[in-house]
Amino acid sequence: MPAMPTITFIFLEASIEPIPKSIINHPIILKDSKRRKRPPSEILLDDSKHHAAMKDLENCRKRGRPDIIHFCLLSVFDSQLGELSDVYVHTIDGKIIKFSKGLRLPRNYNRFVGLMEQLLKERKIESGGKTLIEIKDYDLKSTLRSIDPSQTLFLTEKGRKIDDLKINVNSRNAILIGAFPHGDFDHKVLEVIKNFNPVYVSLGSKSFTSLYVTNRVICLLEDLFDIT
């Protein structure tokens, strides 16, 4: 069995953003703000609660879905890969969040939302003197530069169908997975990724959820490196 190489997961365009300023006066937002006793700027945009207020937002179908990245992160951290890999989340508004190896995230959705709201406010989550989650001061491009991947696997419907992942052992591999529900990757995101000579890969001809893609990639990596 080959040794485990360095792997960095980067989830792209995840819905971890506060309620945008343009809709803070919508009655639905005001009501939620009152109920939760906090200003809209400290509440995570959530389609299940704020749907009616979101319809005029740009890219509204891609936004307000923190459940998607919650599932993906739980799947990574439930596997041993979560102890061995670096995990970054790129958000739909361009932030980069770093999650520490082997993290135990809240499994309850509402608690996860609360934690992300705390993160947006305080920029880091610490426990026992250790930083568990942190918003970084750089963007997607500088994140990829700092990883300096020798191979970038970009999971996309438009990629080449794979049965096995080809991973360079003794090298730095970045694995990019979209964490949004509908539509295409943002063209600016695609432009950034293009600079890192990605291998465009797909798991099949149909459209899969981010959770499914994450699960399948984890399983393929586990088989490749015999780490179950």
Place this chain on the structure above:
Amino acid sequence: MPAMPTITFIFLEASIEPIPKSIINHPIILKDSKRRKRPPSEILLDDSKHHAAMKDLENCRKRGRPDIIHFCLLSVFDSQLGELSDVYVHTIDGKIIKFSKGLRLPRNYNRFVGLMEQLLKERKIESGGKTLIEIKDYDLKSTLRSIDPSQTLFLTEKGRKIDDLKINVNSRNAILIGAFPHGDFDHKVLEVIKNFNPVYVSLGSKSFTSLYVTNRVICLLEDLFDIT
């Protein structure tokens, strides 16, 4: 590649139960009941909200975690196995819930909880004249009898470590996975399962989450039957 056999997933001891009568007068429950404007008997027990009221409940550490079965079901239905397999959920209070093939469940946790509360009240969820989810009038034993599995794979820490699933093609396979957070299977559940000559299998020496076990089993089945 072998043809896809009949596969039935049964998730065991899942936390889909109403607030038990013994705690309906606890201040936390009364408050939640008032806030949600429904009686405690129509509210799903949820450790993230009712923790303080649950500490005297029998098996309290195994209960109030509907998030676990929510994740497992999403993982099944996000894969093509969800279109090909029967899915049953056995609840911690002994009910059997049947989920129709290819079901699209709410991905938002709070909406899933709402749907399960509607199910407990009305015993079935229908859409367009079709039954999507239904509480059956039988128990775990009669469910297994009706499936009449030629092979029963029981995922348990105490099983034999497997790398591949051995599945009998052209036969009826039942796959049993626990959907609770801590502790062992109930001895009554174990007694029932024992009658169906299960193969006790494990994915490794450590303890895995229900989500991880579900994901891994799905992936092994996909590889076996080349259905990605």
